[in-house]
Amino acid sequence: MSVIKNETLTQVLSKMLGTKIICADFQTKPLHGGTVGNVELVTGNAETTDGRKLPYKMVLKTQKKWERYSDPDSWRREYDLYRSHFDALFSESFRWPQCYHAEMSEEENETKIWMEYIDGISGVDLTGDMYERAAEELGRFQGKLYAEQPALLQDLTNLSNVDYMKNFYLHYRSWDSVYGYIRSDDCEIPKLICDMLIGIDERADEILSRIEKLPIVLCHRDFWVANIFYSEGKIILLDWDTSGWGYLGEDMASLIADEADVEHMVAYYRRCIPAYYKGFSEYADISHITDNCVYEMILLMFGYRLVEWYMNAESDDERALHIHTLHNIYEIGTEQ
Known part of the structure; x- marks a missing residue:
């Protein structure tokens, strides 16, 4: 206390x-x-x-x-x-x-x-409409800052680096405990999921090159349901300690995959990504962007993390949840 x-x-x-x-x-x-x-x-x-x-x-x-x-x-x-x-x-x-x-x-x-103190709806109680509203409002916020480039934003010195996501992925990939596990004969994760993760590793340089062509925006970097509150029709966002420069769509990866509503994960991806770009487009023209890379960002940020969570899970239910999440990410990938 x-x-x-x-x-x-x-x-x-x-x-x-x-x-x-x-x-x-x-x-x-x-x-x-x-x-x-x-x-x-x-x-x-x-x-x-x-x-x-x-x-x-x-x-x-x-x-x-x-x-x-x-x-x-x-x-x-x-x-x-x-x-x-x-x-x-x-x-x-x-x-x-x-x-x-x-x-x-x-x-x-x-x-x-x-x-x-924020009194509102958060976490697992957020509805699909609230997810969509949060995505659109974040897009609008980021689009306005991207278009207007306020001097205040340029004066902030303590913001996380644009390479944070890349460094995070490379750090996780360097762990033999997870990197080696999905390639081992002892791995109990379904092969199609392991192949999905291995495929990201094999194409990492090309994927990161595509991501680095996206607009650089101010990201929250912890944009998951526990930090999102819906209150009286407004979105209030908590915990800005990881915020900094990142790429367009980076926060959407967190919204979709970070301990989110697994049962509706694919449906929320379909709803939230367009809503996010709709909000951003109110201030900046991004019609030329045809490859949003959000699916790849999800895997870079959460692929190995979910493997780690699976390996450290203390119950069969926990392990099943992480496999379910990875299956949903696989399903999102089939729509790309």
């Missing part, structure tokens, strides 16, 4: 509630977290200078320093973005949670971000 100072709490609540807060009580409840960070729900009642008691609810995200492969400063990226004027790039229908206060402890290599 995070240490909450009364002085900080009243400062944050004064901004959140739009009135001077002199004191407040609080309770905390873990939302999710791990070894490198914690996300807590903070609730309670705040007292104003005229004696009113106002209930409140907000989120405290504490992030400790750690190094993500090929992206060492990602741990502080969300703090850096919230301290900039990045929020000016959003629209009424697509945004991130409002930040009330952000602070950095250089001694502890830790950031704390006090932010808006």
